[in-house]
Amino acid sequence: MAQEKSKRLDILIRGVWTENPVAFQVLGICSALAVTVKMSTALVMAVALTVVTAFSGLIISSLRKQIPSNIRIIVELAVIASLVIITDEVLKAFFYDISKQLSIFVGLIITNCIVLGRAETFALANKPLDSFVDGIANGLGYGLILVFVAFVRELLGSGNIFGFSVIPEFMIAAGYQNMGLMVLAPGAFFVIGLLVWVKNSLPGVSHGNKS
Amino acid sequence: MGDLFSLFINSVFIGNILLAYFLGMCSFIAVSKNIETATGLGFAVIFVLTVTSPVNWLVFHGLLAPGALSWAGLPNVDLSFLKYITFIAVIAAIVQAIEMVIDKYSPPLYAALGVFLPLIAVNCAILGVSLFMVERNYTLVESTVFGAGSGTGWMLAIVSMAAIRKKIRYSDVPDGLQGFGITMIVAGLMAMTFMMFSGITL
Numbered sequence: 001m002a003q004e005k006s007k008r009l010d011i012l013i014r015g016v017w018t019e020n021p022v023a024f025q026v027l028g029i030c031s032a033l034a035v036t037v038k039m040s041t042a043l044v045m046a047v048a049l050t051v052v053t054a055f056s057g058l059i060i061s062s063l064r065k066q067i068p069s070n071i072r073i074i075v076e077l078a079v080i081a082s083l084v085i086i087t088d089e090v091l092k093a094f095f096y097d098i099s100k101q102l103s104i105f106v107g108l109i110i111t112n113c114i115v116l117g118r119a120e121t122f123a124l125a126n127k128p129l130d131s132f133v134d135g136i137a138n139g140l141g142y143g144l145i146l147v148f149v150a151f152v153r154e155l156l157g158s159g160n161i162f163g164f165s166v167i168p169e170f171m172i173a174a175g176y177q178n179m180g181l182m183v184l185a186p187g188a189f190f191v192i193g194l195l196v197w198v199k200n201s202l203p204g205v206s207h208g209n210k211s
Numbered sequence: 212m213g214d215l216f217s218l219f220i221n222s223v224f225i226g227n228i229l230l231a232y233f234l235g236m237c238s239f240i241a242v243s244k245n246i247e248t249a250t251g252l253g254f255a256v257i258f259v260l261t262v263t264s265p266v267n268w269l270v271f272h273g274l275l276a277p278g279a280l281s282w283a284g285l286p287n288v289d290l291s292f293l294k295y296i297t298f299i300a301v302i303a304a305i306v307q308a309i310e311m312v313i314d315k316y317s318p319p320l321y322a323a324l325g326v327f328l329p330l331i332a333v334n335c336a337i338l339g340v341s342l343f344m345v346e347r348n349y350t351l352v353e354s355t356v357f358g359a360g361s362g363t364g365w366m367l368a369i370v371s372m373a374a375i376r377k378k379i380r381y382s383d384v385p386d387g388l389q390g391f392g393i394t395m396i397v398a399g400l401m402a403m404t405f406m407m408f409s410g411i412t413l
Binding site for chain 2: 033103107110112198
């Protein structure tokens with residue numbers, strides 16, 4: 001039992017940090033960039049993706065012995081798409097404003113490489129509960145990057161954190177200006193690029209795929 | 212006609228699907244190492260987008276939109292929540308069909324595009340364009356033009372990226388920034404260049 005537990009912990013750590021899907025495997029960055037102008041949208045997106053990845057792992061892994069391997073992609077997509085529809089409807093019902101701001105990006109969770117990638121590489125070969133934990137771990141790892149990028153962009157771009165202004169008055173009086181670039185598309189690319197640089201320069205991190 | 216032209220220019224440059232909306236990033240990063248493959252994938256994306264977006268328009272407005280089923284005596288049914296699963300199924304089916312048709316009638320084209328077609332089914336740019344088309348209430352003709360324009364914009368971005376990466380090979384990039392990091396920075400600079408176009412009014 002203790003062994004089971006440490007195995008799940010290991011899966012968790014791997015997904016959040018050592019094999020973080022965005023920073024280390026370059027997966028799922030499409031949406032990671034688009035929803036990070038504000039922290040609130042980034043957080044909702046991270047939760048939505050975690051829920052979808054966790055439950056798709058659970059469901060696909062429970063069905064893994066029944067799914068014929070030549071039609072597995074379409075089965076996986078059907079499971080994921082159904083979960084995304086549920087998530088989207090829940091968001092529309094309870095967080096209408098944020099769901100409007102996320103616009104099509106909730107729907108694009110379907111084609112997010114993280115979800116399908118975890119289903120393909122992990123859920124098809126592991127027990128349902130392990131896959132559930134793996135889904136949560138990867139969702140959290142994705143969320144970590146997302147919230148961090150959103151933090152930088154919102155702080156530098158509009159001087160807010162979660163919509164609250166944090167730049168002191170005297171600095172604005174002294175001529176402080178928000179960095180408009182961060183709100184626009186290029187800001188997202190720069191923040192992710194620099195983030196990867198910092199991550200690669202940390203001691204003890206192996207340099208993966210150089211090209 | 213002028214409206215359609217400006218929509219096309221708009222979706223190629225100002226609202227570039229990749230550099231302004233970040234759609235199709237995964238394959239953008241993975242396939243931009245080589246100009247020939249980037250061009251091949253670019254053409255495949257243009258082709259698939261031009262076909263899937265009008266077909267998805269017909270499916271959405273014929274079956275899923277609120278009140279679309281009134282011909283079947285069900286005027287109050289709103290199936291628009293099913294659009295995600297329907298669109299992805301339509302896209303996968305069309306990609307599969309295109310692959311089979313090309314394989315049968317044009318082996319050289321299949322040799323050039325064949326390997327890319329399965330990749331495209333899960334490219335977020337394709338699904339994204341269909342979803343944008345619904346959200347922005349385009350007509351059938353507009354959505355075809357929007358699909359073609361977005362595809363052209365995507366190809367423009369990936370081919371220029373592949374060309375830049377080819378040059379970068381000879382540059383002295385800092386150790387930690389090599390690969391993915393520098394690609395993102397370059398993409399950011401490209402996005403800045405494309406933002407210049409937003410001053411244009413047609």
